[in-house]
Amino acid sequence: MDRWQSMRIFVKVAETESFSEAARQLHMSPPAVTRAVAALEDAIGARLLVRTTRSVKLTESGSQYLDDCRGILAQITEAEASAAGSYATPSGTLTLTAAALFGHMHVLPVVHEFLRAHPAVNARTLFVDRPVNLVEEGIDVAVRIGHLPDSGYTAIKVGEVRRVVCGAPSYFAAHGTPTVPADLRNHRVAASTGAWVSPEWRFAGDHKVTVQTWLQSNTNEAVIATAIAGMAVARVPEYQIASALTDGRLVIVLADHEEPPLPIHVVYPAGRHAPAKVRAFVDLAAKRLSSR
Structure with missing residues (x-):
């Protein structure tokens, strides 16, 4: 077995x-996977994995x-794809992720335009509405709302959300x-357990208010519906209630006390080795989302 296959x-x-799950995903037998890793460790002269009866962990x-x-x-994949032309012309499967409502409302139309x-x-x-590991879940592009951790990924800011x-x-x-x-302590509050787990709401000037949640839901749709029904106040991204604000079903309060908007990236x-499908989609998404 060649070295790059053993590395894979x-x-x-x-x-x-x-080892067994890796064998299943690679369509190999578990003994063959075990032998490949052992041969790789012998070749480089270092223990790479610590094996127990219940887990496999990396050494330093x-x-x-x-x-x-x-x-x-x-780099090998890039070279092969480049030779095949996929780095010159968009082709193959593009996998992308975004927050649920923002994805449906703003990212999906960009996807439709791109596919056409x-x-x-x-x-x-x-x-x-959960953290997604881009590498582990095979994601090509993500549209993320909020401050980004230092991941080493390429990020392009395309907007902000209140x-x-x-x-x-x-x-x-x-x-x-x-x-x-502070007045919110005397009001009924509907809140999403997915988006803001903490009952502590932060405002400008580092002000914090612990609210008493009257209704909790795992979706912002339910929270917004409760607010529209006149049963509670809610705190949600502005884009999710745009139509309700336009037709007067909802109104914004405490606007002067809001925290700075969250960035959208x-x-x-x-990075710079992105295939054509990724580069083309990122260019289109940056243009469309920046102008929304």
């Missing part, structure tokens, strides 16, 4: 933390070697309108 097997074992040397292997394998322009590309979307406190006019007519954040891990 080692990377899969490290990512799955399992293995962790460093894993990063090196990923870089080498990416590039018939050799097909797409897979993952619109979820988080606003809102409610129905009928609710404020019945319960009064909060004029300072288009993020991709491939």
Whole structure:
């Protein structure tokens, strides 16, 4: 077995933390996977993995070697794809992720436009309100709302999102309108467990208010519906209630006390080595999302 194939097997074992799962995903027998990793360790003269009956963990040397292997394998893939032409013309499967509602409302139209322009590309979307590891889940492009960790990925800022406190006019007519954040302690609050788990809401000037949640839901759609029904106030991204603000079903309060808006970035891990499908989509997404 050649060295690059052994490296590929080692990377899969490290990512799955399992010889048997790596074998299943690579369509190999578990003994063959075990032999490949053992041969690789013998060849470089270092233990890469610590095996127990229940887990497989990287050693310190293995962790460093894993990063090196990923870089080498990416270069091999790039060279092969370049020879085949995929780095010149968008083709293949484009996998992307975004927050659920933002993905449906703003990213999906960009995907549709992109697919119409590039018939050799097909797409897979993952619109979820949870952290997504781009490398482990095979994501080409992510649209992320919020401040980014230092990941080493390429990121292009395309906009900002306000988080606003809102409610129905009928609710404020019945319960009064909060004029300072502390007033929220006396109001019914509907909140999403997915987006803001903490009951502590932050405002400008480092002000913090612990709210008593009257209704909790795992979706912002339910929270917004509760606010529109005049039953509670809510705190949600402004884009999610744009139509309700336009037609007067909801109004924003405490606007003068909001924290700075959250940035929106288009993020991709491939960097300057990105294939044509990624580069073309990022260019289009940056243009469309910046103008929304």
